[in-house]
Amino acid sequence: MKIELTINGERREADVWEGESLLFTLREHLGLPGSKNACEQGECGSCSVLLDGRLVCACLVLAAQADGHEVVTVEGLGEDGQLHRVQQAFVDAGAVQCGFCTPGLVVATAALLERSPEPTDDEIREALSGNLCRCTGYQKIFDAVRAAAGATS
Amino acid sequence: MAVTEKAAGAYIGSPVLRKEDQKLLTGQSRYIDDLTLPGMVWASVVRSPFAHATIKSVDVSKAREAEGFVAAFTGADLADDWAATLPCVWLVTEDTKQPMHRPLATDKARYQGDGVAVVLAETRAQAKDAAELVEVDYDPLPAVIDPEEALADGAPILHEEFGTNHCFTWRLEGGDVDGVFGSAPVTVKERYRQQRLIPNAIEPRGVIAQYLPAQDEYTLWSATQIPHILRFWLAIVLGVPEARLRVVAPDVGGGFGSKLNVYAEEALSLALAKRVGRPVKWTEERSEGYLATIHGRDHWQEMEYAADEDGKIRGVRARLVVGLGAYLQLVTAGTPILGGWLYGGPYDVEAYSLEVVGAFTTATPTDAYRGAGRPEATYLIERTVDALARKLDMDPVEIRRKNFIREFPKTLASGLTIDSGDFEGALDRALEMVGYDAVRREQEERRQRGDTKQLGIGLSTYTEMCGLAPSRILGAILYAAGGWDAATIRCLPTGSVQVFIGTSPHGQGHVTTFSQIVADRLGVSIDQVEVIHGDTSAMQLGLDTYGSRSLAVGGVALWNAAEKVIEKARGIVAHKLEVSPDDLSYDGGRFTVAGTDKAMAVQDAALHAFTAHDLPDGMEPGLEATFVYDPPNFSWPGGAHIAVVEVDTETGAVDLRRYIAVDEIGNVINPMVVDGQVHGGVTQGIAQALWEEAIYDDDGNLTTGSMISYLVPSAAETIDYELDRVNAPSPTNPLGVKGVGETGTIASTAAVMNAVVDALSPYGVTDVEMPAKPERVWRAIQEGGAS
Numbered sequence: 001m002k003i004e005l006t007i008n009g010e011r012r013e014a015d016v017w018e019g020e021s022l023l024f025t026l027r028e029h030l031g032l033p034g035s036k037n038a039c040e041q042g043e044c045g046s047c048s049v050l051l052d053g054r055l056v057c058a059c060l061v062l063a064a065q066a067d068g069h070e071v072v073t074v075e076g077l078g079e080d081g082q083l084h085r086v087q088q089a090f091v092d093a094g095a096v097q098c099g100f101c102t103p104g105l106v107v108a109t110a111a112l113l114e115r116s117p118e119p120t121d122d123e124i125r126e127a128l129s130g131n132l133c134r135c136t137g138y139q140k141i142f143d144a145v146r147a148a149a150g151a152t153s
Numbered sequence: 154m155a156v157t158e159k160a161a162g163a164y165i166g167s168p169v170l171r172k173e174d175q176k177l178l179t180g181q182s183r184y185i186d187d188l189t190l191p192g193m194v195w196a197s198v199v200r201s202p203f204a205h206a207t208i209k210s211v212d213v214s215k216a217r218e219a220e221g222f223v224a225a226f227t228g229a230d231l232a233d234d235w236a237a238t239l240p241c242v243w244l245v246t247e248d249t250k251q252p253m254h255r256p257l258a259t260d261k262a263r264y265q266g267d268g269v270a271v272v273l274a275e276t277r278a279q280a281k282d283a284a285e286l287v288e289v290d291y292d293p294l295p296a297v298i299d300p301e302e303a304l305a306d307g308a309p310i311l312h313e314e315f316g317t318n319h320c321f322t323w324r325l326e327g328g329d330v331d332g333v334f335g336s337a338p339v340t341v342k343e344r345y346r347q348q349r350l351i352p353n354a355i356e357p358r359g360v361i362a363q364y365l366p367a368q369d370e371y372t373l374w375s376a377t378q379i380p381h382i383l384r385f386w387l388a389i390v391l392g393v394p395e396a397r398l399r400v401v402a403p404d405v406g407g408g409f410g411s412k413l414n415v416y417a418e419e420a421l422s423l424a425l426a427k428r429v430g431r432p433v434k435w436t437e438e439r440s441e442g443y444l445a446t447i448h449g450r451d452h453w454q455e456m457e458y459a460a461d462e463d464g465k466i467r468g469v470r471a472r473l474v475v476g477l478g479a480y481l482q483l484v485t486a487g488t489p490i491l492g493g494w495l496y497g498g499p500y501d502v503e504a505y506s507l508e509v510v511g512a513f514t515t516a517t518p519t520d521a522y523r524g525a526g527r528p529e530a531t532y533l534i535e536r537t538v539d540a541l542a543r544k545l546d547m548d549p550v551e552i553r554r555k556n557f558i559r560e561f562p563k564t565l566a567s568g569l570t571i572d573s574g575d576f577e578g579a580l581d582r583a584l585e586m587v588g589y590d591a592v593r594r595e596q597e598e599r600r601q602r603g604d605t606k607q608l609g610i611g612l613s614t615y616t617e618m619c620g621l622a623p624s625r626i627l628g629a630i631l632y633a634a635g636g637w638d639a640a641t642i643r644c645l646p647t648g649s650v651q652v653f654i655g656t657s658p659h660g661q662g663h664v665t666t667f668s669q670i671v672a673d674r675l676g677v678s679i680d681q682v683e684v685i686h687g688d689t690s691a692m693q694l695g696l697d698t699y700g701s702r703s704l705a706v707g708g709v710a711l712w713n714a715a716e717k718v719i720e721k722a723r724g725i726v727a728h729k730l731e732v733s734p735d736d737l738s739y740d741g742g743r744f745t746v747a748g749t750d751k752a753m754a755v756q757d758a759a760l761h762a763f764t765a766h767d768l769p770d771g772m773e774p775g776l777e778a779t780f781v782y783d784p785p786n787f788s789w790p791g792g793a794h795i796a797v798v799e800v801d802t803e804t805g806a807v808d809l810r811r812y813i814a815v816d817e818i819g820n821v822i823n824p825m826v827v828d829g830q831v832h833g834g835v836t837q838g839i840a841q842a843l844w845e846e847a848i849y850d851d852d853g854n855l856t857t858g859s860m861i862s863y864l865v866p867s868a869a870e871t872i873d874y875e876l877d878r879v880n881a882p883s884p885t886n887p888l889g890v891k892g893v894g895e896t897g898t899i900a901s902t903a904a905v906m907n908a909v910v911d912a913l914s915p916y917g918v919t920d921v922e923m924p925a926k927p928e929r930v931w932r933a934i935q936e937g938g939a940s
Contacts, residue, residue, distance in 0.1 A: 033187040034180015036406075038355050039439040043860035046355060075180040087178040091170055094825040097833065098660030099177030100356040100406030106178060129869035132860070134355050134407050135660045137836030138868045140829055 003067040007032065008076025016063040023047045023058035025066075026073060034074040034103045038132075045131030048104035048111075049073045055111040057130075074103035077110055086110045089148035090141070097135030105131045109145050118149055164669035164679055168825035171665045172679075182404045185359035185376045190432040193361065194223045196422060197280035198435070199270040199287045200444065201262030204296035204515040204853020205309060208262060208289065211270050215286040221279030224429050225272045225287065228257035234424045236392025239480070240415055242382075243487030243632045245511075249321040252312040252513075254480040256417035256424075262291065263311050263479035264516050265855055266444025268417055273429060277436070296853030300476035300512040301453055311479055311513045320477055320511040321486060325493055327566035328504035333468035337459030341541045346922050347452035347529050349476070349847035351443055351857070352522050353865050354659075356406020358446055359436035362422035366430070371398045371423050378408040379697035380657055382634070384689045386415045386483075391423055398423075402687035405659035409837070410521035411446050412659065413699045414483045418445075440859045448847055449522020451476035451514075452489065452529055456496070456537045459504070464545050464552045468504035471496045471533060477511045478518035484525070485518050486511055487632065491526030491700070494567040498534035499576040499616040499791055500556035505566035515853045521699060523837055524898040527617040535613045535903035539910065540919065549612050549907070550589065553580060557614075561881075571616065571789045575817050575881040580614055580793040582877055583815040587795045600915055605803050608810075609912025611796040613904035619892040620705030620788030637783040638702070639694035640711035642671060642718050644759035644776040650677055652684045655695020656707035661894065662826040663703060667711055669822050670888070674715035675755055676742025694781060701790075701892030704822065709886045710782035717778035722758035725776070728769045729753060729761060788883050788891040792816035794835070796904040800912040805931030807843055807909055812874045814900065819883045819891035827893050828876055834897020835874055840866045841898075842905035844924050 004013050007030060014029045021040075026032045026049070038046035040059045047058040050072040058073075077084035083091070086109045096102050105128065112119055112127040119127065124145050133141065176182045199211075213225035232255065239254040257268045270287050274280035295309040302308055303318040311318055334340065361374040371393060377383055380400040388395040405412065422433045437445065452473050459468035475489045489509050496507050542552040557576045564570045587610075596608040621627075622636030641653040652671055656663060668682040685691050695707075719739055726744040727734040730751045737744045745752045758776060761767065765774035797811040814831055821827050844864040848856045857863040864870075882889030902923070909925050910918060917937035921929050 027187075032180065036184070036356070037186060037436075038357060038406075039860050041439060041859055041861065044355060044439075044865075073180065074178075078179065083175070083178065090178055091174045094168070094171065094829055096171060096174045096177050097662070097829055098354070098356065098407040099173070099182055099404065100184065100354075102177050103180055125868045129867040132353075132355060132865050132867055134353055134409065134837070134865065135833045136829055137832035137834075137874070138871050139832045139873050141868070142873065 001064060003063055005066050005068065006070040008072055014063065018064060020063045021059050022061040022063045022066050025063035026058060032073050032075050036100055036103060038100060044101070045108060046101050046104040048107045048131060050107060050111055055108055074107055077106065084110060085151050086113065086148045089144040089151065093140045093144035093147055095136060095140040095144040101131060101133045105133065105141060109148065113149055164673045165822050169665055169669055169679065169823055171662050172668060173662060173664050184356055184404045184406055185361060185374060186436050188361055188374060188403065190361060190363060193432040193434050194273045194275060194429065195277040195280040196425060196433050196435040197272050197284035198268045198418065199272065199284050199289065201265060201267045201269055201291065203262055203291050203293050204265045205294040206262045206291035207294065208258060208260060208269055209292055210290045212288040213270060215288065216272050216283040219274065219279065219283035219286055221275035222283050223273040223275065225270060227270045228255060228259040231257055231424060232259055235390055237389050239390060239417060239420065240386045240483060241481035241486055242483050242634055245323045245486045245490050245631060246321045249486055250315045251481050256421045265853055266517060267479065271421055271425065273425060273433065296515040296851065298514055298516055298849040298853055300451065300474045300514055303512040303514045304474070311515060318513040320513055323490055323493065323509040324507065325567055326506045327568055330468055330470060330504040330506040333504035334459045334470065337467055338462050339460045339545065340457055341537065341544050342455065342457040343537045343540050344455045345533060345536055345920065347450040347454060347532065348923050349451045350449040350522055350841055350845050351847050351863055352409045352411035352446065352449060354407035354409055354411050357437040357439060357442050358412065358416065360419055360422045361432055361434045362426040363432040364427040369397055372401065373419060373423055374401045374403055375419055376405050376412055377402050378405065378412040378657055378659055378699055380687055380689050381655060381695040381697050383415055383419065387420060387423065390420045399690045402657050408659045409523040410449065410525055410699065413521050414447060443858050443863070444517055444855060447482055447520035448478065448517045449519060450529060451519050454529065454533045456533045458537055458541050460541055464541065464547050464555045466500050466502055466556050469496055469502050470506040473509045475509060475511045476514045476516065476519060478514055478516045480518050482518040482520045484521045488519065488521050488525050489529065492530030493526065494565065494569045495527060495530040495616065495618060496534060497565055497567060499558055499574070499614055501558045502566055516849060523834065524895040525700065527895065527899045528838060528902055531613060531615045531899050532903045535907060539907050543914070550584065553612065553614050569618065570786065572786055572885050573881040573883055574616060574789055574791045575879050576614055576616070576791050578879040579791065579815045579817050582879055583793040583795050583813050586813045586875055586877060587797065587811065592797060605801060606799050607802055607912040609798045609800060609908035611904045611906065611908025611911055613794045613900045613907065615900045616789060616791040617896065617899050618787035618789055619701035619895060620784055621700035621702045622787060623785055624783050635696065635783065636706065637781050638696050638707040638710050639779060639781040640707060640714045641692065641779040642714045642777060644718060644756065646760045646763035648756045649681045649683060650675060652682060652711065653692040654684060654686045654707055654711065655692055656698045656703040657687045658698060658703065661698065661703060661830070662823065666704065666822045666826055667708065670708055670711050671715055674712060675718065676740065677756065701894035704890050705788040705886065705892045706782060706784055708890060709888055710780045712888050713782055714778045714780035717780060718776060719755070721776060721778065722755050724769055724772060725758045725761050726753045729767065784886065786885045788819065788885065790816065790818045790891045790893065790896050792896060792900060794900040794904040796908040798905065798908040798912055800909060800930060802934055805927035805934065807925050807930060809839065809872055809905065812872060814874055814897065815877045815879060816893065816896050817879045817881055818893045818896060819880065820889040821878070822890070830893045831876055831897045832874060834895060835901045836866060836871055838898040838901030839905050841902045842923055842925060844870065846924050
């Protein structure tokens with residue numbers, strides 16, 4: 001089936017199988033491999049994207065469900081070749097190690113700061129609890145989120 | 154404060170921001186799953202649902218009808234494709250039993266997930282659908298999961314040719330063990346369980362294999378920690394010349410030991426690419442990986458201390474029974490032995506005895522998981538030291554102080570020599586940070602008032618050996634490879650510096666830290682240094698990344714390669730400036746002659762070396778050097794960690810309140826990267842103590858088969874840790890470095906469990922089996938001393 005959606009501000013079309021996940025469509029049909037496939041069970045958050053501004057696991061959303069909607073992936077966060085402030089905060093805090101969970105965490109953080117510009121630590125913990133990272137123990141990710149929040153306020 | 158640009162000579166020791174991050178943060182990284190080759194087909198492995206079963210027949214005829222089907226092969230179809238078994242690099246005794254391990258089983262399946270057939274199709278989904286149509290007729294056999302049960306009479310035998318599940322018994326003894334135990338006024342004996350763990354690198358494993366018949370050339374792209382080791386072993390398994398095989402590790406998303414292996418799918422994909430004449434890709438599903446990627450730990454541990462009345466430990470006697478799983482993967486047999494010299498801990502122990510027994514079980518093979526043998530050792534030592542302290546009514550701090558090794562170098566009763574350390578300094582600092590007396594007071598107050606939230610304080614003072622490893626020692630302990638590593642520095646004529654390393658990062662930040670080393674030593678900007686890794690065609694020499702070895706071996710090779718570059722440049726500069734090489738000083742990237750204005754930058758020397766218009770007679774053009782470094786000793790990090798937990802005595806819930814880690818890891822190249830390694834390592838060790846456990850049922854089914862049932866900690870579980878370091882630089886290498894990749898995991902499990910037991914000591918509890926889930930803790934409280 002044909003779907004039409006807005007991805008990172010751009011109108012895109014794709015010819016997809018009815019049972020195909022949005023993650024597969026992004027990665028395999030639309031040339032956007034930034035969202036990662038690490039569990040395909042909605043447990044790790046590595047494929048987190050924004051669907052009409054809401055944080056979702058792209059592995060659990062059918063491509064067909066995104067027809068007519070707006071999707072933002074990690075590739076679409078920065079503007080004019082500049083890192084998004086969340087991405088920059090991750091660099092500055094040393095919050096990246098192997099990088100596989102990183103796109104999902106960056107998107108989840110951006111979504112958090114969008115709805116709660118000055119989150120408490122408990123809010124941060126809750127907001128990021130769907131994104132598993134095995135390398136960092138989350139401490140420098142917390143530093144990054146706090147710094148990115150500070151940069152807006 | 155983060156640093157982006159430093160004066161030459163000031164990079165080492167600074168928190169330089171990572172050069173790797175831009176691509177990783179913007180979706181421009183290239184992991185296996187992001188790579189595609191023209192004409193590529195996908196593989197799906199048909200896996201045994203039974204833990205132990207005779208394979209009576211495998212019928213692929215229905216799969217052939219499936220949409221997109223390309224080819225299907227059974228284990229029997231491919232049996233002649235293998236020139237050798239999948240390897241085990243360390244058969245730890247002369248009589249260690251190594252079963253034949255083909256990429257696909259032919260006669261029996263020996264664990265749930267053992268591959269029995271493979272199907273190729275045009276897409277990943279088609280390959281999986283077709284694989285589900287393969288009909289395998291199994292005759293199920295009894296399973297055995299517990300290693301002690303596997304060794305008992307009447308246990309189901311995995312490998313009939315051995316007539317037993319016993320794989321090896323490894324022994325090490327030093328000092329007068331019988332004498333010390335015979336005369337000791339105090340002994341204490343403990344028994345603990347190291348549960349099975351699933352490593353859970355967030356990137357699943359995956360491979361792409363290509364075969365080009367015109368050149369008879371194989372290329373394997375693999376999510377691996379060990380491209381060089383993999384190339385060597387796959388050449389042997391496939392019976393092809395090593396020179397015809399290139400292995401590439403692209404961006405790799407974490408390993409923790411789980412990608413330190415030679416896996417069935419790596420061999421399979423190469424064989425299949427040749428058979429079907431198309432590139433073959435396979436990526437692991439998460440639940441598939443829980444079965445098909447190695448697990449960690451799985452020990453029964455026993456330890457006995459012989460001590461004086463004042464708490465001085467004189468002898469240690471330990472015995473481990475290790476569940477190896479169904480086959481010997483690359484380091485399955487050796488993993489427990491990696492802790493084999495360390496069961497004395499950081500304590501001055503005169504008599505040492507260790508016996509390690511390995512048993513085959515109908516489970517996924519165990520192998521190196523972050524720390525590999527050393528977390529197990531530290532856990533047993535530190536839990537038993539606390540047991541001794543309880544018996545003697547001593548404070549856990551006091552008993553440790555009584556026993557620390559203080560003079561270095563120190564040759565252990567187990568035979569190895571610790572070159573440096575500062576165990577007491579680390580403990581002093583950790584106690585200061587936690588405010589030990591105040592925390593003990595609060596604990597006492599809560600006990601006095603019968604608070605339902607009891608406080609526990611747990612110490613873990615540890616030493617470990619890493620920087621693997623001196624090749625001569627590896628040879629002496631029957632390890633089939635060396636422990637050196639290599640680096641090449643090539644100064645290009647336009648001023649940039651290419652660095653080729655033999656280690657293969659997957660999250661550790663080598664590109665940044667190794668750039669810091671080169672930038673400092675050569676006196677160039679860090680932006681002029683490019684680090685290339687993970688491709689056997691770019692760097693032939695290397696033994697890859699595991700065992701906290703990359704800096705302590707590969708980083709030292711790089712430092713020494715820089716020395717060679719400087720020495721060659723010195724000859725060029727002396728010639729050009731018409732001075733004696735001995736008159737040249739080198740600093741900040743420039744050669745100068747004292748008392749004159751004569752000077753030349755190393756990059757100008759590189760240009761002269763390239764044009765070769767005017768080099769000293771007989772000198773080779775080009776400014777480049779390779780150094781292969783074989784460490785003369787292991788490196789010896791150590792430290793003191795303290796956990797403070799609150800246990801809800803009504804529910805059994807354990808709440809980690811504080812965690813202090815003071816590590817002694819030698820000189821630090823990049824403190825930001827080091828802190829990240831400690832954070833991640835500590836988290837994995839805490840997770841073993843409190844949350845993680847791979848559980849099999851009696852039939853050998855893995856019941857924790859997904860991230861839903863196996864608790865990988867999220868941000869909701871973790872806390873912020875308090876870190877510091879003391880330093881006793883390694884005298885063994887010129888950088889004074891030791892290694893930090895595993896210290897957190899090695900230390901933290903014992904600290905947390907000692908804290909849990911400490912909290913419950915008023916209830917007579919002396920042990921809680923890991924992970925200390927609320928139910929177990931609650932039961933321990935109810936049963937008191939009987940737990």
